Amino acid sequence: MNKYAHVFLTSLKQQLERRASWIMERVRSLTLILSLYFLWNSLLSDPTKGFLGYSHSQMMTYVLGLALLRALVITSRAFELTWEIAQGRLSHLLMRPMDLFAYQLSLDLSDKAVRVASAALEVAVLAYIFDAPLFVAHPASALLAGVSVTLSVLLYFFIGLCMASSGFWSSESVGFLWAAGLLIEFASGAFFPLDVLPDTLAHALRLLPFPYLVYFPLNVYLERFSDAEIAQGLILQSFWVVGCWLAARWIWRIGIKSYQAEGG
Amino acid sequence: MPAIIADALRKTFKIPKRKPGLRAAIASFFHKETLAIEAVKGITLSIQDSEVVGFLGPNGAGKTTTLKMLSGLLYPTSGTLRTLGYVATDRDKDFLKSITLVMGNRSQLWWEIPVADSLLLNKEIYELSDSRYQENLDELVTLLEIGDVLAMAPKKLSLGQRMKAELAAALLHRPRLLLLDEPTLGLDVVMQNKIRKFLTDYNRRHGATILLTSHNMQDLTELCKRVIIIDHGSLIYDGLLKSLIESYAPQKRIRIDFAQAPTLAQCQGAGLTATRDGEAFVNAPRAQVPDVTSSLLGRSGKDLPAIIDISIDEPSAEDVIRTIFAQGNLRTRP
Numbered sequence: 113m114n115k116y117a118h119v120f121l122t123s124l125k126q127q128l129e130r131r132a133s134w135i136m137e138r139v140r141s142l143t144l145i146l147s148l149y150f151l152w153n154s155l156l157s158d159p160t161k162g163f164l165g166y167s168h169s170q171m172m173t174y175v176l177g178l179a180l181l182r183a184l185v186i187t188s189r190a191f192e193l194t195w196e197i198a199q200g201r202l203s204h205l206l207m208r209p210m211d212l213f214a215y216q217l218s219l220d221l222s223d224k225a226v227r228v229a230s231a232a233l234e235v236a237v238l239a240y241i242f243d244a245p246l247f248v249a250h251p252a253s254a255l256l257a258g259v260s261v262t263l264s265v266l267l268y269f270f271i272g273l274c275m276a277s278s279g280f281w282s283s284e285s286v287g288f289l290w291a292a293g294l295l296i297e298f299a300s301g302a303f304f305p306l307d308v309l310p311d312t313l314a315h316a317l318r319l320l321p322f323p324y325l326v327y328f329p330l331n332v333y334l335e336r337f338s339d340a341e342i343a344q345g346l347i348l349q350s351f352w353v354v355g356c357w358l359a360a361r362w363i364w365r366i367g368i369k370s371y372q373a374e375g376g
Numbered sequence: 377m378p379a380i381i382a383d384a385l386r387k388t389f390k391i392p393k394r395k396p397g398l399r400a401a402i403a404s405f406f407h408k409e410t411l412a413i414e415a416v417k418g419i420t421l422s423i424q425d426s427e428v429v430g431f432l433g434p435n436g437a438g439k440t441t442t443l444k445m446l447s448g449l450l451y452p453t454s455g456t457l458r459t460l461g462y463v464a465t466d467r468d469k470d471f472l473k474s475i476t477l478v479m480g481n482r483s484q485l486w487w488e489i490p491v492a493d494s495l496l497l498n499k500e501i502y503e504l505s506d507s508r509y510q511e512n513l514d515e516l517v518t519l520l521e522i523g524d525v526l527a528m529a530p531k532k533l534s535l536g537q538r539m540k541a542e543l544a545a546a547l548l549h550r551p552r553l554l555l556l557d558e559p560t561l562g563l564d565v566v567m568q569n570k571i572r573k574f575l576t577d578y579n580r581r582h583g584a585t586i587l588l589t590s591h592n593m594q595d596l597t598e599l600c601k602r603v604i605i606i607d608h609g610s611l612i613y614d615g616l617l618k619s620l621i622e623s624y625a626p627q628k629r630i631r632i633d634f635a636q637a638p639t640l641a642q643c644q645g646a647g648l649t650a651t652r653d654g655e656a657f658v659n660a661p662r663a664q665v666p667d668v669t670s671s672l673l674g675r676s677g678k679d680l681p682a683i684i685d686i687s688i689d690e691p692s693a694e695d696v697i698r699t700i701f702a703q704g705n706l707r708t709r710p
Contacts, residue, residue, distance in 0.1 A: 118500040122486060122493055129488040129529075203449050204484040209472040210501050369465075372389065373449040 115210060116218040123222035138230060145179040145238060148304075159245070164307040169245040170334045174305055176235045176244060177330045183227035185264045185325050186302055189219050190272030191289055197279035197367075200374035213273065213360070220269055249333050256342055257333035263349045264325045270356035271296065271321065273364065280367035301327030321352035377461060379553055379585040380423040380446055385455035387416040387441050415441040417609040418455065425552075426583040428575075430590065430600035430617070434701050438609040439589040440479075443555045446587070447477040460553055473502055476551040478559060483538070484545055485530040491541045492526040495548055502549035509548070515581075516544045519574050536567035543571070547578065554578075556588035560595055572598050597693045605700070613700075617693060624700065625691040627659045630669060633685035642680055646672065654681075 127134070152171050159168040166174065193216065196202045205212055239246060249257070275292055278285035297303060299322035306314045306327050317323055328345050331337055337345065393411040394404040416438040423429055433439050444450040445457060448464030448471070457464060462471040485494045499509040517523050520540045530538050539559070547554070559575070560568040572595060579586055590596060596603060596617065603620065605613040613620060634654045643649065648656040660668040665688060676683040 115500040115503070118497055122489070122497045125489045125493055126486055201482070203444075203477070203479070204482065206449060206467065207447060207472060207475075207477050208498075208501050209469040209503075369451050371449070373444045 116214050119215055119218035120222045120225075123219045124225065127222065127226050134226070134230070137227070138234070141179065141183070141231060142234060144182070145176070145234065148175045148178065149238065149242070149244075153242075164305065165336065166305065166307070166334075167247070169247045170336070171305075172244050173247040173334060174330055176239060176246070177333065178302060178326065179231050179235050180228065181261065181264070181326045181330065182302055183231035184224055184261065185268050185329075186297060186300065187220075187224060187227055188269050188272035189223055190216055190269055191276050191293065193273070193276035194279035194285050194289055197276070197371065198283050198285075198374070200372070202371065203373045206368070206371075212364070216273070217269055224265070247334055249335055253333055253335050256346070257329050260324070260329035260332050260346060260349060263346070263353050264329055267321055267349065267353045267356060268325055270353065270360045273360035274356060277360070277363045277367045280370050296322050296325070299323065300325035301330070305331075321349075321356065324349040324352055377425065378422045379425050379427070379460055380421070380587070381456075381458045382419055382421050382446070383456045384418045384420055385416055385442070385445060385457055386414070386418050386453045387438075387445060387450060388453045389413045389415055415609055416445070416452075416606075419606065419609075419611050421604060421611065421614060423585060423587060425585055426579065427602060428579050428586040428600050429588075430596035430603040431587055431606070432589065432591075432596065432603060432697065433606040437606045439606060440557055442606070443477065443557055443587070443589065447475060447555050449477070473549055474551055475553045475555070476546040476549075477555045477557070478543065478546045479557040483530065483542060485538070485541060487531050488529050490527050490529055491522075491533075491544070494530075494541075494545055495526070498545055498548045504549060512548055512550055513544075516547060519577055520544055521570070536563050539563060539567070539571065543574070550582060550584075552582075552584055554584055554586045554588075556586065558590055559588060560590060560592050568592065568594065575599055593693050593697060596697075605697075607701075621690060621693055621696050622662065624696045627661055627691075628665050629657050629659050629689045629691070630665065630672070631655065631657045631687045631689060632672060632683055634680070635682040635684055638681050646675065646680055654684075 149172070152175050156163050156166075156168045156171055162168070163171060193202065196205070205215065238244065275289055278288060282288075299306075299317050299320060301323055302325070306317060306323055309317070324345070328349065332342055332345070390410040390412055392404070393409050394400045419438075419442060431439050431442070441450065445452050446459050446464060448459065448467055451465050460471060460474050462468050464471065485491060486497070495513065504512070517526070520543060522537070522540050522544055525533060525537050525541055528537075530541060533541060539562075543559070554575075556575075560571050563571065575586060575588075576599060578584060586599070588595065588599065601616055601618070603613065603615070603617045604611065605620075632648070632655065634656070637654045638646075638648065638650065638656060640650070643656055646658070648658050650656045658668065658672075669686060669688070672680070672686070673683060
């Protein structure tokens with residue numbers, strides 16, 4: 113078996129040992145979905161009227177889709193590398209014949225597998241209980257959204273790697289990462305669709321990679337973009353993925369040179 | 377070919393520096409001052425294949441920093457270094473497959489899942505074939521006696537069991553070079569002995585080169601013929617442990633067991649110091665030990681009580697090294 117597939121499986125085994133963390137994570141996730149669901153459902157109480165160009169079913173699908181994309185995209189253990197660097201635990205990873213990024217991505221994917229399976233179950237149960245009006249996209253739109261989500265996963269991973277590298281230069285980067293993480297969630301559309309924001313701010317955010325994490329793929333699925341906008345969006349998203357990957361490689365190459373392998 | 381060649385190896389760290397107090401804390405928020413600390417000051421050394429070398433020095437001497445440079449984790453500030461013929465910091469795949477670094481207080485095992493799962497993962501990471509894996513694992517399980525530990529998670533293991541599991545994970549790929557930082561740290565005497573015996577066997581079986589740091593002198597005396605001592609980042613001794621002891625402790629202690637306790641006058645007459653009932657000792661220069669011994673035997677039952685037993689002791693390495701560290705440097709460099 114491929115070494116990274118094995119990392120994925122080993123990490124999965126470790127996660128299955130952590131029932132308490134899993135339960136707490138579910139509580140957090142459910143609280144978030146329920147509060148967003150009820151908020152938007154009451155704002156769109158008249159199903160005949162839309163809001164900011166979203167129909168009732170599109171908005172409810174956005175909210176439930178958020179739960180899935182938060183599990184699939186906006187989670188990355190790459191951020192944890194800051195602690196590994198600060199405490200010198202990165203040493204064990206550097207001493208083994210493997211690609212650090214591939215290793216970390218395998219850990220991420222196993223994490224995401226558990227989270228997505230759990231979130232999908234929650235979303236299905238909630239949609240059934242509340243009889244949520246769901247937007248059913250054309251298979252082609254769903255496929256394009258799937259492509260975009262795959263790119264989002266990579267994009268968030270590389271952004272995480274870039275930010276975690278701050279640990280090479282500062283032992284206090286934890287606060288920075290926490291603040292930055294929150295800003296990224298906001299700018300990605302993981303709290304609400306970016307259309308809610310004033311035009312100037314929404315336009316400014318679109319110049320950054322973050323809307324491609326959640327807002328863009330969800331809107332591709334909701335068929336709110338023209339074909340040209342989708343094509344342009346996917347090209348820009350790919351550009352950001354490659355750009356962040358190159359940036360991460362570059363920063364880590366420099367960072368490892370100043371790694372102090374603390375402790376031990 | 378030497379396993380390690382280091383020439384004028386130097387490492388300088390920049391560490392943040394500030395005075396105590398709130399004002400200094402606020403000032404350092406805007407402007408951080410750093411202080412350059414020279415942890416390793418131009419070390420030159422060469423270690424041959426299959427050698428077992430003890431690396432010692434007081435805390436903060438630069439031992440661990442040197443090990444980390446040899447393994448490629450730290451970039452030397454200057455100097456040249458070849459570990460197993462590679463530039464260590466290039467982290468070449470074949471290099472990483474030939475080396476291991478074990479730090480006594482660092483774990484590479486996955487905390488919550490059975491040790492066997494961590495080992496299986498290492499099998500894949502080091503690309504070991506099934507047969508090679510099984511062969512290496514069987515050997516490690518036997519030598520380290522960890523058959524019962526494999527099914528347990530590290531968080532459930534005692535420190536000694538965990539250290540053995542850690543060694544198994546670190547040696548599963550059968551490295552040619554072992555860099556061990558305090559491998560017996562915190563272990564009880566029985567476990568320390570087992571680890572030492574294991575390392576001796578491993579070195580003998582596979583011709584592996586071992587470089588270890590330890591504050592446990594027994595580790596050094598039992599495992600290493602050669603020691604390298606560094607202090608304040610500089611190499612102060614590189615040679616045989618035996619020569620160090622000989623040059624540093626030129627006397628041996630002759631212990632005599634008498635049939636009955638000698639009187640004070642008898643002791644003084646023979647230059648002896650009485651220790652307890654019926655026992656006494658005399659320190660003699662190495663070259664004169666045979667003469668002193670035969671003279672004592674000649675006086676047995678005459679002006680001294682009858683001698684039952686006589687033994688000649690080397691001063692312990694621990695005593696010698698403790699003296700060296702206490703004095704801060706070596707009198708002479710042998």
